[in-house]
Amino acid sequence: MAKKKVLLMGKAHSGKTSMRSIIFANYLARDTMRLSPTLDVEHHHVRFLGDLVLNLWDCGGQDAFYESYFERDRETIFRSVELLIYVFDIESDCPEKDFDHFAGVLEALEENSPDARIFVLVHKMDLVAEEERELILEDRKRLIEESCLGVGVQHFQCFGTSIWDETLYKAWSEIVTNLIPNIGVLESHLADFCRICDADEVVLFERATFLVISHAQAKRGENDDGSRVDRARLTAGVEESTLNNDEIVEGISPSLAGANLDSTVNEDADDALQMSTSPPESSLIDDSTKGGDASALSPSVHSPPPPSPGNVALTSSVGNTQRAKSSAQAAPSPTPQFDAHRFEKISNIVKQFKLSCGKAQSQFQGMDVRNSKFTAFIDAFTANTYIMVIVSNTQSDGQEWGKGVHKAATLLNISKARSHFEQFIPRS
Amino acid sequence: PAVDFDDPTISALPRILLMGPRRSGKTSIQRVVFHKMSPHETLFRLEATQLLERAVVDHTPLCRFTIWDFPGDQYETLVNEDTDKDTNGGGEERSGAQNNRHQPSDEIFVKATALIFVLDAQDEPYDNVLQSFTDTVTRAVRANPSIAIEVFVHKVDGELFLSDEAKYDCRRDVMQQVSDELADAGFLSHDAVPISYHLTSIYDHSVFEAFSRVVQRLIPELPTLEHLLNVLVSTCSMEKAYLFDVASKLYISTDSSPVDMQSVELCSDMIDVVLDVSGIYGTGGIGPKNAGAKAAMAPLEGDGSEVKVDGQDALANDAINELTSSNLDPSNNDDDELLGKLVGQVGPTAEEEANDQDGAASAYDSESSSTIYLSNGMVLYLKEVDTMLALVCLTRAENFKKKSLINYNIGCLKKALKALASKNQATIA
Ligand SMILES: Nc1nc2c(ncn2[C@@H]2O[C@H](COP(=O)(O)OP(=O)(O)OP(=O)(O)O)[C@@H](O)[C@H]2O)c(=O)[nH]1
Ligand SMILES: Nc1nc2c(ncn2[C@@H]2O[C@H](COP(=O)(O)OP(=O)(O)O)[C@@H](O)[C@H]2O)c(=O)[nH]1
Ligand SMILES: [Mg+2]
Numbered sequence: 001m002a003k004k005k006v007l008l009m010g011k012a013h014s015g016k017t018s019m020r021s022i023i024f025a026n027y028l029a030r031d032t033m034r035l036s037p038t039l040d041v042e043h044h045h046v047r048f049l050g051d052l053v054l055n056l057w058d059c060g061g062q063d064a065f066y067e068s069y070f071e072r073d074r075e076t077i078f079r080s081v082e083l084l085i086y087v088f089d090i091e092s093d094c095p096e097k098d099f100d101h102f103a104g105v106l107e108a109l110e111e112n113s114p115d116a117r118i119f120v121l122v123h124k125m126d127l128v129a130e131e132e133r134e135l136i137l138e139d140r141k142r143l144i145e146e147s148c149l150g151v152g153v154q155h156f157q158c159f160g161t162s163i164w165d166e167t168l169y170k171a172w173s174e175i176v177t178n179l180i181p182n183i184g185v186l187e188s189h190l191a192d193f194c195r196i197c198d199a200d201e202v203v204l205f206e207r208a209t210f211l212v213i214s215h216a217q218a219k220r221g222e223n224d225d226g227s228r229v230d231r232a233r234l235t236a237g238v239e240e241s242t243l244n245n246d247e248i249v250e251g252i253s254p255s256l257a258g259a260n261l262d263s264t265v266n267e268d269a270d271d272a273l274q275m276s277t278s279p280p281e282s283s284l285i286d287d288s289t290k291g292g293d294a295s296a297l298s299p300s301v302h303s304p305p306p307p308s309p310g311n312v313a314l315t316s317s318v319g320n321t322q323r324a325k326s327s328a329q330a331a332p333s334p335t336p337q338f339d340a341h342r343f344e345k346i347s348n349i350v351k352q353f354k355l356s357c358g359k360a361q362s363q364f365q366g367m368d369v370r371n372s373k374f375t376a377f378i379d380a381f382t383a384n385t386y387i388m389v390i391v392s393n394t395q396s397d398g399q400e401w402g403k404g405v406h407k408a409a410t411l412l413n414i415s416k417a418r419s420h421f422e423q424f425i426p427r428s
Numbered sequence: 429p430a431v432d433f434d435d436p437t438i439s440a441l442p443r444i445l446l447m448g449p450r451r452s453g454k455t456s457i458q459r460v461v462f463h464k465m466s467p468h469e470t471l472f473r474l475e476a477t478q479l480l481e482r483a484v485v486d487h488t489p490l491c492r493f494t495i496w497d498f499p500g501d502q503y504e505t506l507v508n509e510d511t512d513k514d515t516n517g518g519g520e521e522r523s524g525a526q527n528n529r530h531q532p533s534d535e536i537f538v539k540a541t542a543l544i545f546v547l548d549a550q551d552e553p554y555d556n557v558l559q560s561f562t563d564t565v566t567r568a569v570r571a572n573p574s575i576a577i578e579v580f581v582h583k584v585d586g587e588l589f590l591s592d593e594a595k596y597d598c599r600r601d602v603m604q605q606v607s608d609e610l611a612d613a614g615f616l617s618h619d620a621v622p623i624s625y626h627l628t629s630i631y632d633h634s635v636f637e638a639f640s641r642v643v644q645r646l647i648p649e650l651p652t653l654e655h656l657l658n659v660l661v662s663t664c665s666m667e668k669a670y671l672f673d674v675a676s677k678l679y680i681s682t683d684s685s686p687v688d689m690q691s692v693e694l695c696s697d698m699i700d701v702v703l704d705v706s707g708i709y710g711t712g713g714i715g716p717k718n719a720g721a722k723a724a725m726a727p728l729e730g731d732g733s734e735v736k737v738d739g740q741d742a743l744a745n746d747a748i749n750e751l752t753s754s755n756l757d758p759s760n761n762d763d764d765e766l767l768g769k770l771v772g773q774v775g776p777t778a779e780e781e782a783n784d785q786d787g788a789a790s791a792y793d794s795e796s797s798s799t800i801y802l803s804n805g806m807v808l809y810l811k812e813v814d815t816m817l818a819l820v821c822l823t824r825a826e827n828f829k830k831k832s833l834i835n836y837n838i839g840c841l842k843k844a845l846k847a848l849a850s851k852n853q854a855t856i857a
Binding site: 127164200338339342346349350352353356357359360361362363366367368369370376390392 | 467468472631690691693694697698700702704706708709710711792793794795797799800801802803804
């Protein structure tokens with residue numbers, strides 16, 4: 001278990017404690033109005049991804065404290081720092097002094113922890129009118145850069161933040177992913193998973209904070225392989241199963257009460273899957289869960305025995321026959337361009353909902369959200385993560401039968417990948 | 429786009445008046461509930477209202493009305509003077525002002541459905557405010573005995589109202605003072621003027637809850653809606669079902685089992701999740717523009733069997749009859765008859781005119797749905813049932829296994845709602 005020392009500094013009232021409380025202690029933004037000023041240094045140990053422990057030094061920002069930070073406690077404070085987060089209040093009444101302190105901090109850090117990574121947050125951006133934000137932020141960044149270069153600091157990252165919107169999650173997500181070892185391995189596995197699921201996008205969140213730790217996007221145009229044929233056959237399989245269900249529906253209509261029909265009316269997506277694909281799949285599914293190494297998941301899933309409609313078929317988006325009909329509409333559209341800020345937005349959205357569940361004495365375990373264009377699955381994943389899988393609905397020709405199956409396949413893939421991924425979630 | 433408030437279809441809509449002293453929070457309430465302004469933004473984004481501001485709320489066919497936000501210090505003059513004071517104004521409403529100018533101001537109450545009086549609970553003492561409130565009420569009720577009077581005891585948040593006790597105390601004081609004042613004004617019995625009191629704050633869910641209750645009173649179909657939801661809940665063994673206007677997150681109806689604030693709040697938060705996530709991923713360029721409208725005609729989506737049901741209108745119609753009549757409470761014969769007729773109206777016409785309004789642009793479309801699994805064994809299930817209208821139900825996971833049955837029944841509900849809405853449309857036009 002590694003402890004990483006993180007310094008959180010900045011003028012008094014700049015918002016350090018607020019941010020920390022929201023990200024790590026489940027505060028609501030409006031609860032921060034009740035926080036009292038930080039005196040001296042508060043130490044907080046927060047767990048991230050299970051056994052990564054961040055040792056947060058929340059340093060009170062009143063001038064008097066700075067004197068001791070720079071003099072008496074200089075070494076204690078600035079020694080063996082992994083990461084510095086320096087917070088500027090955009091509405092500061094005395095920016096010159098902020099910059100003095102900032103320069104002092106950088107100097108002390110260079111001296112004691114030359115390898116520390118540096119993050120500068122220009123905070124309370126919500127107080128700036130939206131149209132001016134970019135300009136003002138750019139301006140502030142320039143000053144910060146000058147200040148850094150002045151003491152010989154080359155590498156740092158700067159973010160505009162506010163506790164009132166998703167920018168907070170963006171910045172902190174970058175900050176924490178910097179502390180996770182070997183994140184690249186995870187990323188590449190996530191990319192594989194994204195391809196296997198035929199998802200548009202897969203995002204991994206840390207469980208407690210809901211910060212994004214990794215994500216992968218589909219590379220469109222790559223999946224023009226034989227898999228579609230299987231999908232077409234699969235659709236046929238589902239058609240058969242709908243036949244069964246017709247009977248069931250007719251069975252319902254006279255009474256509708258239905259309690260005793262439970263066992264027959266079982267066309268929950270999972271069952272549709274079972275029906276349509278029954279014998280060959282079950283073995284396939286087992287294969288990939290057993291596979292211990294990195295590549296096990298992909299090959300077994302990707303090259304099914306030729307005669308059977310394999311798992312790939314389940315997860316690829318458009319069948320050949322369907323494509324033939326719908327190509328005019330579906331073919332020219334590449335992966336849709338999503339909002340550039342979507343990750344932090346999702347973090348924010350889901351975290352808020354998580355807190356709501358907490359208020360209702362419950363926790364949320366998983367969800368799906370869909371409309372005619374997409375389905376999002378957000379599910380508890382490994383012990384310390386949640387996953388989100390985005391699947392867009394490329395069928396525009398009215399053939400909706402595949403959807404239930406696709407859903408089942410995605411859920412199945414998620415649950416299969418769970419144990420597989422456990423080993424790639426970096427530990428310290 | 430300018431709204432013509434003289435347009436008969438708009439002036440015929442139910443009217444909600446927001447009145448109360450300056451800075452009591454009227455505009456904030458309106459912005460937070462109907463414009464998704466975040467509460468803390470009201471601190472620095474709102475200026476004192478100078479002129480009457482009117483807005484149309486028309487997200488979903490069953491729930492349409494106008495809101496009249498009065499300037500804090502003007503509402504009194506406006507109420508108290510029969511002279512030709514310029515009661516309205518502000519850009520788009522000029523034409524309306526012409527009309528109203530020479531009418532006695534009591535006219536405002538005659539055509540109003542509800543009067544919400546917003547009182548700042550953090551601004552004691554209330555004596556003066558309550559006095560002007562009783563004046564207003566007296567006038568309003570004389571002009572329009574059927575007007576609904578709602579008091580929002582507002583801003584019950586922050587240091588002063590940390591405990592529920594403090595809030596209840598405050599409400600009790602206000603109620604006591606009002607009834608004393610009303611007695612002085614000559615309304616002797618309390619029932620002479622039925623007044624509802626709500627404790628509200630824009631910083632939590634309470635203002636949505638209160639506004640929901642106000643809005644529910646405007647909906648003539650409410651008993652029918654409640655009845656439909658009762659049947660759905662009992663047919664599908666659900667715990668609770670709500671119909672939400674997703675744009676405002678007000679619930680316009682629920683089944684008749686007791687409402688638990690926590691569950692409403694969770695459902696309402698779920699709507700946020702659905703709209704926000706759909707706004708990010710569900711607007712992509714893939715669907716052709718008419719996909720929404722086309723899909724709107726398919727009341728049921730997705731899994732296997734439903735597709736077939738979808739094609740069999742006759743069957744589905746039977747099912748509505750089934751859904752609406754089989755479990756009928758015998759005392760509810762009126763509804764029964766009404767529904768019988770309504771069901772008869774369900775036909776292609778009702779379906780075809782479905783969401784052409786802002787359907788294509790919106791990420792909330794006819795196939796919107798969401799399922800959330802909670803650790804306490806409950807499932808939240810949301811499904812689109814009309815333009816910007818969602819059924820949100822709370823059910824035990826074990827009762828959620830027969831999802832096709834649930835979807836099927838929701839499909840029936842959806843048709844019944846469409847029929848109700850089109851009937852509603854017909855009466856207005
Ligand atoms: N604490 C608290 N403050 C609120 C609440 N609602 C509104 N406010 C604040 O009250 C102030 C006045 O709000 P407005 O909405 O402009 O009041 P108004 O009634 O429209 O005022 P006029 O337009 O002048 O009549 C704003 O600073 C709001 O932030 C609330 O529920 N709690
Ligand atoms: N408008 C705005 N206020 C903020 C923001 N972040 C924090 N605050 C407020 O700033 C005040 C001081 O925050 P605090 O975290 O105690 O500052 P610290 O002394 O740096 O720890 C609190 O009242 C917070 O509610 C922000 O992003 N925007
Ligand atoms: Mg106002």
